[in-house]
Every structure is written in C-alpha cells, then in structure tokens.
Amino acid sequence: MKKQSRRTFIKSAGASLLLPLSTTSLLAKTSPAGLNTFVVPPLNTGVREGNKVSYKLSINAGKTEFFKGVNTPTLGLNQSYLGPVLRAKRGDTVSIKVENHINDVTTVHWHGMTLPANMDGGPHQPINPNKSWVSEYEIRQEAATLWYHSHTMHKTGPQVYFGLAGMFIIDDEGSDKLGLPDEYGVDDIPCTIQDRRFNQDGTFSYLNTMQDNMMGMKGFIIMVNGVVAPTLVAKSTLMRLRLHNGSNARTYNLAFGDGRPFHVIATDCGFLHKPFQTNKISLAAAERIEILVDVSDRKEVMLKSLASSGGGGMGMMRMMGGDKELNIMKIDARQAKQSTRKVPTILRKSNLQLDQKNVTQTRKFSLQMGMMGGGMGRMMNRMNGAENEGGMFRINGKSMDINRIDFQVKANSTEIWEITNDSPMAHPFHVHNVQFRILDRNGKRPHPSESGLKDVVLVPGHHSRVRILMKFPEYSDAKIPYMYHCHILEHEDQGMMGQFTVV
Numbered sequence: 001m002k003k004q005s006r007r008t009f010i011k012s013a014g015a016s017l018l019l020p021l022s023t024t025s026l027l028a029k030t031s032p033a034g035l036n037t038f039v040v041p042p043l044n045t046g047v048r049e050g051n052k053v054s055y056k057l058s059i060n061a062g063k064t065e066f067f068k069g070v071n072t073p074t075l076g077l078n079q080s081y082l083g084p085v086l087r088a089k090r091g092d093t094v095s096i097k098v099e100n101h102i103n104d105v106t107t108v109h110w111h112g113m114t115l116p117a118n119m120d121g122g123p124h125q126p127i128n129p130n131k132s133w134v135s136e137y138e139i140r141q142e143a144a145t146l147w148y149h150s151h152t153m154h155k156t157g158p159q160v161y162f163g164l165a166g167m168f169i170i171d172d173e174g175s176d177k178l179g180l181p182d183e184y185g186v187d188d189i190p191c192t193i194q195d196r197r198f199n200q201d202g203t204f205s206y207l208n209t210m211q212d213n214m215m216g217m218k219g220f221i222i223m224v225n226g227v228v229a230p231t232l233v234a235k236s237t238l239m240r241l242r243l244h245n246g247s248n249a250r251t252y253n254l255a256f257g258d259g260r261p262f263h264v265i266a267t268d269c270g271f272l273h274k275p276f277q278t279n280k281i282s283l284a285a286a287e288r289i290e291i292l293v294d295v296s297d298r299k300e301v302m303l304k305s306l307a308s309s310g311g312g313g314m315g316m317m318r319m320m321g322g323d324k325e326l327n328i329m330k331i332d333a334r335q336a337k338q339s340t341r342k343v344p345t346i347l348r349k350s351n352l353q354l355d356q357k358n359v360t361q362t363r364k365f366s367l368q369m370g371m372m373g374g375g376m377g378r379m380m381n382r383m384n385g386a387e388n389e390g391g392m393f394r395i396n397g398k399s400m401d402i403n404r405i406d407f408q409v410k411a412n413s414t415e416i417w418e419i420t421n422d423s424p425m426a427h428p429f430h431v432h433n434v435q436f437r438i439l440d441r442n443g444k445r446p447h448p449s450e451s452g453l454k455d456v457v458l459v460p461g462h463h464s465r466v467r468i469l470m471k472f473p474e475y476s477d478a479k480i481p482y483m484y485h486c487h488i489l490e491h492e493d494q495g496m497m498g499q500f501t502v503v
C-alpha cells in the first residue's frame with residue numbers, strides 16, 4: 001500500500017505505554033481534521049472466464065505510515081493494511097485463493113454471504129502459516145455491500161484490528177438500473193470506518209486495559225480506509241457513500257456537521273424499498289448502510305459521530321459506554337461537478353421470500369456478561385490462561401466451544417430468533433449465512449432505516465428484545481457449523497458465540 005500519511009505524530013514526554021487522552025487531544029489540536037487525502041481502496045474484480053471469477057488474496061504483515069514518519073506494524077491483504085474491494089455479480093461463481101504469509105493461523109470469513117458452511121471462512125476453516133485455502137461458491141443473493149475479515153478462534157479481534165478486513169460489493173441484474181450514482185471511486189465511494197489507539201512508539205495499542213476486555217476495543221483516532229481523518233474531494237454533487245463500520249466495538253452515531261439531511265438507500269444486505277431521509281443514523285460494529293448525500297451547495301462538510309450517553313443504566317456502564325463527539329471524514333465539495341443523478345423516489349422490493357406464515361421454529365437467545373456473580377473472577381481466570389467454560393461472555397449461559405453444536409436448523413426453513421440482551425451494554429448480534437428482517441424491537445416495529453435486509457442487529461442493554469425473521473438457504477452440512485455471535489470482536493473472542501448446523 002502506498003505510504004498514506006500526511007500528519008505529524010506527536011510524541012509526548014514521559015511516555016507511558018498507552019497514548020494518553022491528553023495526547024490525542026493535542027494531536028487533534030495540532031493537526032486539524034481534513035489534512036489527509038482520502039484513499040479509495042483498489043477495486044479487484046478478479047479474473048473472469050464466463051461466470052467464473054477468480055481472485056487471489058495474500059495475507060501479509062507489513063508496515064503502514066498512518067502518521068508522517070511513523071511506521072506502524074500492520075496486517076493486510078495484498079497491501080500493508082486492509083484489503084482490496086472485491087466485486088462480483090449475482091450468478092457468478094467466485095473462487096478466492098487466500099494465501100497465509102503471516103506467522104499465525106488465520107481465516108477469511110465472507111460476512112453477509114449465503115454460502116456452503118465449508119466455504120464460510122469461520123473458525124472451522126483455519127489457514128495455517130504458509131498454507132492457502134480456496135473458497136468457492138455461487139453468489140445467489142441480491143446486490144449489497146458486504147465485507148470480509150479474519151474470523152480466527154480467539155484471535156478475530158487482534159487480527160481485524162491490525163488490518164485483516166476489506167469490502168465485498170455484490171451487484172445484480174437490476175442494481176445498475178436504479179439510477180443511483182455508480183461510478184466507483186468517483187460518486188460511489190467505499191468507506192470502511194475504524195477507530196484505533198496507538199502506543200508512544202507508533203504501534204497499535206490493543207487490549208491494554210480491563211475496559212478493553214469488557215467493552216471491546218475502542219480508540220479515539222478515527223480512520224476511513226486506513227487514513228486518519230481524511231478529506232474526500234467530492235467530484236459530483238450527489239455522492240453515494242457505502243458506509244461500513246469495520247471497528248472492533250464502537251457504534252457510530254452518524255450525522256453531518258451542519259445537520260444536513262441524507263437518504264439511506266441500503267442496509268447490510270440490500271436496498272430499501274424506497275430511500276429514507278434522515279439527518280442521523282447509528283451504525284454498529286459490522287453494520288453497513290449506503291447513503292446518498294447532496295453536496296450541491298459545494299461546501300465543506302464533516303461527517304461526524306455525535307456524542308452519546310452509552311445507553312444509560314448503571315453509572316459505571318454509562319461512563320464506560322458513553323462516547324464523545326468524533327470527526328470521521330470531511331467532504332470537500334467545492335469543485336463538485338453537477339450530477340446527472342437524482343435521489344430516486346422508489347428503489348425496489350427484495351424478492352427474498354421471508355414470510356412469517358412459514359415460520360416453523362422460534363428460538364430464544366439471551367446475551368449475557370458475567371459482571372455479577374463471580375464473572376469478574378472468571379474473567380481473571382481467563383486472563384490468567386484458564387479456560388472459560390461458563391465464562392465471562394455467554395449466550396444462553398454458555399461460552400463458545402468449538403466442539404459443541406448448539407442446535408440444528410432445517411435447510412429452506414423459516415425461523416424467528418428472539419434475542420434478549422441480559423447485560424447492561426448493547427451487543428451487535430450477527431448470524432452467518434442468512435439475510436434477515438427485523439420484526440420488532442421490544443414489540444415495536446423497527447425504524448424505517450432498519451427495514452431492509454440485514455445480517456447484524458444491535459440489541460441494546462437492560463433486557464431489550466429484538467425479533468428477527470430469516471429463511472435458511474438450501475445449503476446443508478451435518479458436520480460443519482455456521483456461527484452466530486456478538487460482533488464486538490473482544491466479546492466474540494471471549495465466548496459470546498455459538499454454532500448451528502443446517503441439515
């Protein structure tokens with residue numbers, strides 16, 4: 001990857017291991033946001049022979065210059081940090097060869113993809129050092145902004161944090177006929193948003209505090225596509241942003257600095273029936289939304305994450321979960337050319353058959369954190385290397401065990417999953433292999449911005465309850481399971497995950 005930084009890294013005197021908050025404030029003051037040029041990730045459309053498309057991803061360790069003159073050790077796919085944007089079309093059979101050139105076991109999971117269990121890239125498809133793995137499957141789902149990332153048992157958090165992630169765009173027969181901005185890197189912009197924390201020596205700081213283990217890894221340095229506080233020079237007055245929360249734990253409360261409205265056109269797994277106008281929206285870890293933003297006023301505007309209280313509740317949790325306002329990226333539209341596109345009044349309905357009348361099974365899931373009743377002691381045991389049976393982070397009382405299948409699902413069946421959060425903090429719940437619809441939150445219909453197909457749903461703390469409706473695809477495998485888990489990667493790594501097979 002090109003050296004990509006344009007910012008002075010401030011070293012503070014009296015160095016401690018962590019970059020103290022005062023130093024990050026200093027950094028913010030010294031280098032006003034907007035100094036750095038936006039990087040559009042390389043687009044990789046593979047090598048095509050008819051409907052068969054082949055890709056190669058090479059996982060490497062490298063160094064990335066996030067701050068001028070400071071080389072941070074990172075991991076990447078075909079580059080030093082993050083990976084290319086892969087792109088394919090419904091009906092294609094993709095064949096992706098993943099080579100592991102790092103000194104550790106890893107995996108690549110295709111997040112949001114419907115596919116056979118042995119191609120999923122979860123903990124059951126480890127790639128050892130100096131080995132490769134070929135994942136091959138037909139793309140059968142609708143146009144969407146998906147992504148890929150490491151899903152290595154107990155190591156997803158650090159491997160994603162250091163850079164093993166990228167976007168995967170799917171097109172279909174109708175997605176290019178909706179009149180949307182669709183020129184890659186010009187008016188159709190992939191944006192992987194991540195928060196990071198650095199040590200004094202410029203290395204990433206990872207899991208250095210109890211809070212990191214409890215709340216998940218959060219930082220106050222925001223990057224988009226691996227660039228700190230970038231400025232995107234808008235080439236068109238109507239911009240389509242594919243906003244992907246590639247962070248380990250943080251939920252962003254997205255809004256523009258001037259409060260301007262924008263239109264949400266797609267959620268995790270496809271288009272909304274019609275654009276939904278709003279001026280703020282939350283985006284939890286692993287979620288994606290596509291938005292259209294009108295910049296025909298040709299001004300500069302900041303995309304921000306607004307301050308939040310952390311969801312209320314116990315004082316300590318509020319303190320730990322609350323967030324201050326953060327700048328994400330600036331859009332500079334002063335040179336924007338008049339777009340020929342307009343915000344469509346209607347997009348389209350999904351043709352995925354999801355009907356509540358066909359439900360044959362309802363399952364209940366309780367998300368649990370063992371703060372109380374000895375949980376802290378268990379966590380200390382785990383940090384000291386003890387196994388985490390019935391550990392700190394659980395679903396239905398159990399921590400993830402790679403040798404335990406939690407339940408079986410029938411292929412082609414429709415189910416409702418009822419997820420209750422019996423912990424004080426919000427958890428983004430993700431299910432592999434399906435696209436679901438949110439039926440209700442605490443009995444109330446979901447917000448229109450959540451009405452599209454999804455694969456992650458944020459379940460707020462303190463016993464809130466979300467019901468999701470999904471149909472399992474035709475793929476079956478009695479032995480190899482799919483995962484369901486919290487997408488706060490430190491929670492996943494510590495056990496908030498389970499496994500199901502489809503037969």
Ligand SMILES: [Cu+2]
Pocket residue numbers: 426427428486487488491492496
């Ligand atoms: Cu969680």
